[in-house]
Amino acid sequence: MTTATTNGTTTTTTAIKNPKKTNLLDHNSIKHLLDETVTEIVTSRGYKEDVRMSNVRLLIGAIIIVIALFAQFYNKKFPENRNFLIGCIVLYVLFNGILQLIVYTKEKNAFLFTYPPAGSAYNSTGLMVSSKLPRFSDMYTLTIASADPKSISAKPTVEFTKSVTKWFAKDGVLVEGLFWKDVESLINDYANEKKRK
Structure with missing residues (x-):
């Protein structure tokens, strides 16, 4: 929100976030936009990106x-x-x-590695987030796994597979609210998973 005063008149404008848009006929463009958005969501949840790899x-x-x-x-x-x-x-x-x-x-299909979230137990692991969107398919698979699967605190891998048509309008604009809800639900599923015996 921006407030400006001119000749005694106060004008308030609200900055509107630009919608994320892609070419729905370009498979790579769709996957890239979804992967970028997943990165935003994961880092907004307190996971810091690990760029060592x-x-x-x-x-x-x-x-x-x-x-x-x-x-x-x-x-x-x-x-x-x-x-x-x-x-x-x-x-x-x-x-x-x-x-x-x-x-x-x-790396396999991973596009994001993270450190453990700030304030978590010292023995927790970061995330390895990967995705697949096969050519000529609308089914996007998002997978969240432990960045260190051999760690004693590693949790089981979680994933979902959904059609990208659920998240895009006809003009190629990403309906971020729906996508954020699905990704946050998957992150919560991972956080609540118990270590397999």
Whole structure:
């Protein structure tokens, strides 16, 4: 809300939040918007985003780029730089393999990792939030799991699968109230789950 006074007249305006809109014919755009909104919801519940994994991926990606640049701009011509190029190719393949291993084993479909919520017990874990929206399907699956599944305080994974048509108007505007309600309900389900024996 903004209040302005001009020539003795007070005007009050209320800032209207821009609606979130997407192209309903673009599968990636829909998933991206829903994932971004889930991130907002989870962080609003006191979970702070853990960016360590993405930082590691960025670092490995930067190393790969540097290796490629060295191979491209090395100051000797081909026959003389043969061994150097072979070394660069081996390093390039090695670091790409490490990057793919991290994505395959750690991240899977996850788009958000968090620390435990502020004020929680010291042995609680953060969240790993992942989603799926198969191509040519309207069924969006949201999964919340423990960021450290081997921890003694890890809780069972919870998920829901719903049609995206329940959350979008015909013009592509996200009906945030409905989506927030569903996601918060899933977060509550996770928080209330008991550790399996």
